[in-house]
Amino acid sequence: MTTHNRQLLHNGARAARRHTINKLLRSIFGVERLRDGQQQVIDSVLDGKDTLAIMPTGSGKSLCYQIPARILDGTTIVVSPLISLMKDQLEKLDALGVRAVQVNSSLTREEEDAAMEGIRASFHEIVFCTPERLSTPSFLEALKEIEVALVVIDEAHCISHWGHDFRPAYLEMAAAIDALGRPPVLALTATATDDVVADIARQLGRTRMNVVNTGIYRPNLHYRVVQVTNNDERYARALEYVQASSGVGIVYAATVKAAEEMLAILVGAGESATLYHGKLPAAERKRNQDEFMSGDKRVMVATNAFGMGIDKPDTRFVLHLQLPANLEAYYQESGRAGRDGLDAECTLLYFQDDKRLQQFFLVKHYPSANDLKAVYDAVCAMAQEGKVGFERVNDELDELAAGKLKICLKLLKDGKLLRQNRKLEYIVTPKEASAGLFEELSAIYARKQERDRESLEQMVSYAVSGFCRWKVLLDYFKDEVEGFDKCCRCDNCLNPPAVAEIEIRDDEFERAPEPGPAAPHFEPGTQVRVARFDVGTVVAMAGDQVTIDFPEHGEKTFLADYVEPA
Template sequence: MTTYNRQLMHNGAKAVRRNAISTLLKNVFGIERLRDGQRRVIDGVLDGLDTLAIMPTGSGKSLCYQIPARIFPGTTVVVSPLISLMKDQLERLIELGIGATQVNSSLTREEENDALEGISSGRYRIVFCTPERLATPEFVATFKPVEVSLVVIDEAHCISKWGHDFRPAYLDLSASIDALGHPPVLALTATATDDVVKDIGKQLGRPKINVINTGIYRPNLHYRVVQATNHDEKYQKALALVQQTGGVGIVYAATVKVAEEMYAILEEAGESVTIYHGKLPAAERKDHQDMFMDGERRVMVATNAFGMGIDKSDTRFVIHLQVPANLEAYYQESGRAGRDGQDAECILLYLQDDKRVQQFFLAKHYPHAAELRALYEAVKELAASGPVPFGRICEVDEDVAASKVKVCLKLLKEGKLLRQNRALDYAPTTARPTQETFDKLADVYSLKQERDREALEQMVAYAVSGFCRWKVLLDYFGDEVEGFQKCCRCDNCLNPPVLLDAIEIRDDEFDKEPEEQPAGPVFEPGAQVRVPKYDVGTVESSAGDEITIAFPDGERRTFMAGFVMPA
């Protein structure tokens, strides 16, 4: 066959695909055309490519798997972190006449048995499940009689240890996907830095995953920061913002205590408000979420337990009472506003002391070398009679949380000290580890702690910045928007602050007199500096709070001083 004839056949197949997609869009989904980003993702998936799609909130990520699921002959498995998110998407698919089901802890035994039977018989095109469920050999075995054409991982940043919402349950996905016959993967997220992108590929065992990044810029979101000098002032400013801003909105707090205090203030003021946090009973959380989603309450006060996958498109404002841990989390949470494309307000109330709350959360207990060694020795002993299931390993020390055991097992697998078979059981390899081996594995999470601290500093730099808020976000994510200089809609664009000589205040120096405060770092031309995303470079010039740096790759980039540290 000539090259010309092969090209004709290829073009013909593309034309058939385009027609099939067009028909599905109009007849099933009621949509006239795909956006460019959606088209690129769907084409990659239909070409059989493992794909990571980074698309902003409200850009139609769900269509990127729903259309291939209708075109592929087999079953599409969608891994989702939240049952409420599955429920919303499942109801939508059933309304469209697409065969779909869910398997999670919300089902009765009868409902679950019916779902499992339907999966084995090929009754469903799309199956939703949690990462915890997909990690069980029994559930994976349900798919043996059918072909799994695609595995979708929603909120894929959760799989990365560098991601802002890392969940250990995602660590078993690679082995589970292999056990399903190694089908193509579509990973979906709204945000991912370069480090997170690389780690997602690594954790999935697909280091060359095809990355499609449509950018984060959403011009309908108007960002601003409101400074507060004490907690009472912050609550009063939050109350005023809620009263002055029309439409429905979300008020986020970092702690349950602050959420409950803000809820009480709004309720006493006569606002239509409800509350959501992890300490409420599950049934109460659901009732409160339903009241907000159904329009029975105008305002939702919540911790970050509320929000992932929440799709209330007419949300007109998102207010943060406390600074989040990093800019990824802030973008994700603030991005729940304005999904309908209409203007929306994203407001951060910044009190310097709130940084301490996030510092407390960052002091997590990551695996130590001694714990890794103890777990390895335990698995080695248990494996004397054959591979060891995860549940049996958890019984070794009931004081250690199952989530932490998962992290330890993943590290031991990455260090080639353990292997996992298709039944998802564990066994030691022939490696002969030394203490240095375990020390190096534990260092991975020491590095994560350091990066968490740097990410918090960058979040604070955003809060005190005098530059365009969107410019700060775009620079952080390395996102370049053609012709973009400033958004002209954020607080700093509308009312440029007066530039003052900046000083850097360390946490242990809050109580010092002003004359005792040390001056912030001065970066002279020629100085070696470090920017977390781009590593080490050389200062070329500085103007006010902007520093231009030359990097070894030959590129010159300009950053705010808050993002730059001495090398």
């Protein structure tokens, strides 16, 4: 067959496939046409390519695996980090008549037995599971009995060391997928820098992934930052904001304590609000989520435990009480507003002490070279006695947290000191284990901590920036939007910081300036005074210029010499 004839055959097959897709869209999913990027991702998946889809929150990533699941022969496995996310997706698919099931710790023994029976019979088109469950040998053995057409990794940034929500449980997935015979992979995320994209491919062992990036820009989201000077002002401004906002909204707090205090303030003021954080009992979390999703409660006050994959399209505002750790997290969380395409407000309350709070969170205890050696020595000792699975290693080294142990085992695999067979048992390789190699492997996470600190600095820079908020986000993610100059809807576009006009006398050009004392420095959030404008709050300082927010005059910029402490 000539190249020309093969191309004609390919084009004909793709045209027939498009017809099938359009029919499914209308008859099953009630959708008239695919959005930007969805067709590219679906075509890539149906062509059998490993695919990484980077699509904005609310852009319909779920359809990118739901359509192929109805077309491909075999079962689609969807790995999702949160049980609440699975529940949300499963209910929607059940309503559409799609045969889907979940396997996770929320099921009773009877429910799990029924789910596994359906999986073994190849009854279900889509199976949802957590990364922990995918790596369970008994679950893997059941999946090996059926044809797995596709493995979908939702919130794929969680697999990357450089991702904003790295989770050790994701590290075991690559070995599990390989044990299933390396079916095609579809990785989905709303945000990924170049480093994260490269690391996702490396962690999955899929170096030739087809990357479809539709960009992050969503013009219906209007960003703004409000500077506050203490916690009392923070809560007062938050209450005012919620009371002045119409529609449904989410208030994010960085700590459980702040979330509970904010809820008490809102409820005390007569607002319809509920609470979600990881320390609540599972039944209470579920009930509160249901009340918010159904509209029984107007406002959800939550930590970042709430929201990943939650789809409530009519969310009109997202308010952050405190500074997130990085711009990826902020974009993901604020992006839960306005999924219906209508205008929505995304507001950050910024207090300079928030940076110290996030710095505290960043002090994570990553594995040291000594930890790696201890794990390696333990595996070597156990290997002489028989099979070595994760549970056995975990039992032997119970002084190490499970998450840290998973990181150690993955690093030892990356260093070629260990490998896993199709039963996910660890096998010691002949490679020599030197102290220098352990040091080299542990240094990866030292670099991660440094990157985390840099990401926090960039989040602070966004909070104090006088530039278009969307421009800052687009530059950070290296996303180019054709013809974009500024959004014209954020706080800085609507009320640009004014640069003070400085009068320069002619005689000043006739002599060289004499060196004087260094300009004073003012931290963001500081109360200062400027003649004619009275007292204001420092928003940002760049060089010798200070941007100040005045209650009656908005933001203006002055030389630091004209500013004095209030």
